[in-house]
Amino acid sequence: MEGRYDAGDRRTMSDGFEESVSYHQLAYLDPDDLELGLSFELVSPVLWLAAGSVGPIHAPEAGARFSFAEGSPYAILFDDAHFRGFSIQLRQRPEVSSVFLVTDSTEAFAEMRAALPAEISVTMLYGDYFRSFRPTAERAL
Numbered sequence: 001m002e003g004r005y006d007a008g009d010r011r012t013m014s015d016g017f018e019e020s021v022s023y024h025q026l027a028y029l030d031p032d033d034l035e036l037g038l039s040f041e042l043v044s045p046v047l048w049l050a051a052g053s054v055g056p057i058h059a060p061e062a063g064a065r066f067s068f069a070e071g072s073p074y075a076i077l078f079d080d081a082h083f084r085g086f087s088i089q090l091r092q093r094p095e096v097s098s099v100f101l102v103t104d105s106t107e108a109f110a111e112m113r114a115a116l117p118a119e120i121s122v123t124m125l126y127g128d129y130f131r132s133f134r135p136t137a138e139r140a141l
Contacts, residue, residue: 043125047074050123051098074098076125080108087115100125
């Protein structure tokens with residue numbers, strides 16, 4: 001395409017724009033594998049998208065009790081028994097705007113949510129994940 005645009009450097013349109021694109025496959029995952037933490041790398045892109053698609057997709061260390069995504073505004077608590085340590089570190093991370101709490105207990109989730117700052121978006125995993133993404137046919141059984 002002919003012409004110029006004003007991006008501060010007077011490049012031509014044919015020079016193109018800097019872009020970053022990533023492709024992800026959407027698939028149903030085995031709930032048992034998710035619960036055991038065996039497929040977390042497959043869920044990471046969904047959390048990254050939900051948290052605003054900022055920075056790199058986070059790959060937590062195996063066996064981590066909680067994890068903060070470096071360069072991205074989200075954190076994950078894998079074990080609610082470690083909420084105290086998680087919340088202490090969260091106070092040191094003002095860039096975190098989304099938190100994912102892995103628990104199947106709605107009572108534990110409610111207690112942890114109440115203890116976190118109101119401005120942080122908090123999502124319950126895996127209970128929310130299974131209720132939201134379970135195939136319709138399976139729910140009808």
